Amino acid sequence: MSATFEPRFLRVEAGPLGRRFALHHRPAGPVRGLVVHVHAFAEEMNKSRRMVAMQARALASAGCAVLQLDLLGCGDSDGDFGDAAWARWVEDVQAAARWLQDQHPTSGALPLWLWGMRAGSLLAAEAAAALAAAGQPCHLLLWQPTPQGRLLLQQFLRLKAASELLAGQARAAMEQLRTELAAGQRIEIAGYELSPELCAGMERATLPPPPGPAGRLVWLETSPVETPTLAPAGAATMASWRQAGWTVDAAAVRGPAFWQTTEIEDAPALIEATLAALAAPQPTGTAQAEPAAA
Known part of the structure; x- marks a missing residue:
């Protein structure tokens, strides 16, 4: 079997x-x-x-x-x-x-x-x-x-800014996205809608060893x-x-x-x-x- x-x-x-x-x-x-x-x-x-x-x-x-x-x-x-x-x-x-x-x-x-x-x-x-x-x-x-989760989040946010790159507006687009998140708004990137709670948690996430017994x-x-x-x-x-x-x-x-x-x-x-x-x-x-x- x-x-x-x-x-x-x-x-x-x-x-x-x-x-x-x-x-x-x-x-x-x-x-x-x-x-x-x-x-x-x-x-x-x-x-x-x-x-x-x-x-x-x-x-x-x-x-x-x-x-x-x-x-x-x-x-x-x-x-x-x-x-x-x-x-x-x-x-x-x-x-x-x-x-x-x-x-x-x-x-x-x-x-x-x-x-x-x-x-x-x-x-x-x-x-x-x-x-x-x-x-x-x-x-x-x-x-x-x-x-570091913030690096992954930053890469994902750049997908939204990519369309503004040729126009020289990529930095402004990134700042706008972060402004919207800080205001509690959801943002849409590449067909995915992201909540402020999800982005904030990902931004803070790192890989520290858990407390307690080591494995x-x-x-x-x-x-x-x-x-x-x-x-x-x-x-x-x-x-x-x-x-x-x-x-x-x-x-x-x-x-x-x-x-x-x-x-x-x-x-x-x-x-x-x-x-x-x-x-x-x-x-x-x-x-x-x-x-x-x-």
Whole structure:
């Protein structure tokens, strides 16, 4: 028997915006770990769908129960993108982790991983801190993480200003967008409506290590060059996690920037690196005593 998956809606809160769509991947045999995927932001989420699905199936075949969640206002979940707020997205991730643990009640001693993609890495880190405060420490698997949310937000805002570039009005357009957000107005960029709450949370988001028991941080990047190397931007962040006692496994593998390429592309080396990293023995004295999921 092979691993299976089932689509479903999770009720995370009361009211008309309370349902989140999810895909629950079940291993064919014993569950060796739990993984909650936290998707990328806006169009990067759509570009990443294929790679995420391939990785989720590979993890399930290796014994992990995986939950792919559409956050509030994204994909097939309730609400529109304009309804989203950063804090509510963090709550969605926590609710997904609790739901997955409830579905596999014998897995209390097994590792829980939050798997973030790009901006989803920032959400995963905040959710991990909240879970740790509630006595549920977890590990983090981050794909192409951005240490500062304000950089991602700034890049997204520039899409709106791009049309003004030739006219020399790009700076004015950026200032206008920020003025509208400060006044509590929603803004529309590339077909996505952004709320002030979402932008403010993203602007503040960073990647500090969560308080409480230290666990494992797996940090993976892709690069199209023959000999991939990690981007320098993440060095200081990873150093802070190591200083906090976390075991940090970081690597760059050859592959395209599939979250932003014009055509949908695959990065098979990233899938293999992820499986290998989660199969590595769990160091003693960290957030989970059992071996990490394979």
